[in-house]
Amino acid sequence: MIETSRPDTRPIVEVRNVSKHFGEGETRVDALRDVSLDVRPGEVIALLGPSGSGKSTLLNVIGCITEPSEGKLTLEGDTVYDGRWLRDDLRKLRLEKIGFIFQSHNLLPFLDATDNVAIALDLAHVPRADARKRAIELLDYLEIGHRKSALPAKLSGGEAQRVAIARALANKPRIILADEPTAALDSKRAGIVMDLLRKLAREQQAAIIAVTHDEKIFDRFDRIYMLRDGRLESESAAVASA
Amino acid sequence: MNLAWRDIRHNLGRFVMTCAGLGLLLAVVMSMIGIYRGIVVDALTIARAPETDIWVVEAKSRGPFAEASRIPGDTRAAIARISGVEAAGALTYQTIEAGVRGRTARLYVIGYKQGAPGGPPVMVEGRHIARSHYELVADRSAGLEIGERIRLGRTTFEVVGLTSQQVNSGGDPAVYITLADAQKLQFDLDPAAARIQLARGGSPASRETVNTVVARLAPFADADTVAASIRQWKHLGAITQTEQEAILSQSLVDRARRQIGMFTGLLLTVSAVIIALIIYTMTMEKIRHIATLKLIGAPDSRIVGMIVQQALALGLIGFALGAALIFNIKDFFPRRVILEADNVLLLGGVVTLVCLLSSALGVRVALKADPATALGG
Numbered sequence: 001m002i003e004t005s006r007p008d009t010r011p012i013v014e015v016r017n018v019s020k021h022f023g024e025g026e027t028r029v030d031a032l033r034d035v036s037l038d039v040r041p042g043e044v045i046a047l048l049g050p051s052g053s054g055k056s057t058l059l060n061v062i063g064c065i066t067e068p069s070e071g072k073l074t075l076e077g078d079t080v081y082d083g084r085w086l087r088d089d090l091r092k093l094r095l096e097k098i099g100f101i102f103q104s105h106n107l108l109p110f111l112d113a114t115d116n117v118a119i120a121l122d123l124a125h126v127p128r129a130d131a132r133k134r135a136i137e138l139l140d141y142l143e144i145g146h147r148k149s150a151l152p153a154k155l156s157g158g159e160a161q162r163v164a165i166a167r168a169l170a171n172k173p174r175i176i177l178a179d180e181p182t183a184a185l186d187s188k189r190a191g192i193v194m195d196l197l198r199k200l201a202r203e204q205q206a207a208i209i210a211v212t213h214d215e216k217i218f219d220r221f222d223r224i225y226m227l228r229d230g231r232l233e234s235e236s237a238a239v240a241s242a
Numbered sequence: 243m244n245l246a247w248r249d250i251r252h253n254l255g256r257f258v259m260t261c262a263g264l265g266l267l268l269a270v271v272m273s274m275i276g277i278y279r280g281i282v283v284d285a286l287t288i289a290r291a292p293e294t295d296i297w298v299v300e301a302k303s304r305g306p307f308a309e310a311s312r313i314p315g316d317t318r319a320a321i322a323r324i325s326g327v328e329a330a331g332a333l334t335y336q337t338i339e340a341g342v343r344g345r346t347a348r349l350y351v352i353g354y355k356q357g358a359p360g361g362p363p364v365m366v367e368g369r370h371i372a373r374s375h376y377e378l379v380a381d382r383s384a385g386l387e388i389g390e391r392i393r394l395g396r397t398t399f400e401v402v403g404l405t406s407q408q409v410n411s412g413g414d415p416a417v418y419i420t421l422a423d424a425q426k427l428q429f430d431l432d433p434a435a436a437r438i439q440l441a442r443g444g445s446p447a448s449r450e451t452v453n454t455v456v457a458r459l460a461p462f463a464d465a466d467t468v469a470a471s472i473r474q475w476k477h478l479g480a481i482t483q484t485e486q487e488a489i490l491s492q493s494l495v496d497r498a499r500r501q502i503g504m505f506t507g508l509l510l511t512v513s514a515v516i517i518a519l520i521i522y523t524m525t526m527e528k529i530r531h532i533a534t535l536k537l538i539g540a541p542d543s544r545i546v547g548m549i550v551q552q553a554l555a556l557g558l559i560g561f562a563l564g565a566a567l568i569f570n571i572k573d574f575f576p577r578r579v580i581l582e583a584d585n586v587l588l589l590g591g592v593v594t595l596v597c598l599l600s601s602a603l604g605v606r607v608a609l610k611a612d613p614a615t616a617l618g619g
Binding site (some may be wrong): 056059060063065066091092094095096100102103106108109111115116119122123124128151167169174177179 | 251536544613
């Protein structure tokens, strides 16, 4: 792992001995087995593994979408799961702490780029004018401000993914979960998006966890984990530079 | 940020077309309600036209509209002499088919005694019947014009006046002629038939028969009391105006009312199913976006609100389009279509309720949407 100077090195995401199984008896499927993982501020890590290895399940557990069967999950020092959910309002927790980036951007087709970003702020009850202002700032930061009034259908894949990243960052979350963030992009644009995520991680001291199969961007991660049959098997050294 | 409106605006063309389709369906529902109201009003119009208090009919008959009734023509004079009766008129009613400008028209012929209750209530053109014979006042819907001549039975009449909104429960336009002419039309035998009857030793049939006598009471008179005194004549029956209207609305048009009511209920059910399917389809098309919204922290209330608002917008815009359509074309229907504000508002309420119930299907799907589906496998 590359050691970089960080003001706070306590993990933002702490996954301890988390297991998740679906079904019981003969139909039981162990999606995650005793998985432990720490992600610190500014880190960008990748989860690799074949289909069905548990990558998405782990992402869903960290995103408080799927309830683990056992283990402990702590986000920003706040233990949210320890044998059971300790927070009643997981929706609010996701809104405040976690940003999501999707494989196929998942922008709302009836909102322009600005409002696709502003919707995340709107849900957090930020006044509309302030939400739009912050959205435009984010779009400018991601160098897509010139497309702020475009509907998703009019955006290229790379542009749409940058709008999606802006939406994920709107509420300044310190945990960003990305599911195949570059799958729909060519190698050049995939590189640009990953550089952008790395920049964000550094500047905002956020932890980024990405599921990917894209070998072209492996060098952009601080650590790469391999999941196989629900076990976090290996951790490869990062090759990225800060 | 109103997501429902933004989504509608994004697919405005499709939404408007959906509203228009629903509007057409609701226009049919409204027309059925209007036709029913028209039937009831038409049925009552003829009964209300004489502005009478008591209908004197044949004993044990519920005539002259629901059942046949024939009473002696001199009954009018006897009724007019009863204490409390201000005026009395003798009337005949019969439906005939007559040739009008090359087509066959069904006409509801009302014979009345001039100067007594029972004549045309309002004149919109021309004048009342002034002569004793061969003049006719017609409802405007008969399509006749002043001065036009029309043959009823073996007699030719001249149209001297036009009235309006005077039709029977079947929608046939009323024409008014003098009582004498009406009795001749209704009770005279064909000359050949009359000759045969005479040859067989029979006597000529009397024309001095009417279908009913209507009595208008003085302000101090009680209708039930006067009716009771009339019933003392064993050959006569008496029906108050209230009873006559009840007979017409509950008996004469009851089958039509139930028929139309059932059809209207069926149409409303079809509308509800269609609204539910539209909302369900609209929700299913957005299910990934709904999952995304849930994932990024949208509360259920926001998602439910979006679906319910769209359902209400669909229903109410469709209702408004349907109402606008039916209000503009109702006069082109062959029968009277009466759209009363309270009926239209009630239907609006029903549509709103149907939309809310129909959206429940979409809401259920949306609430069950797993946020994880936004992330993919």
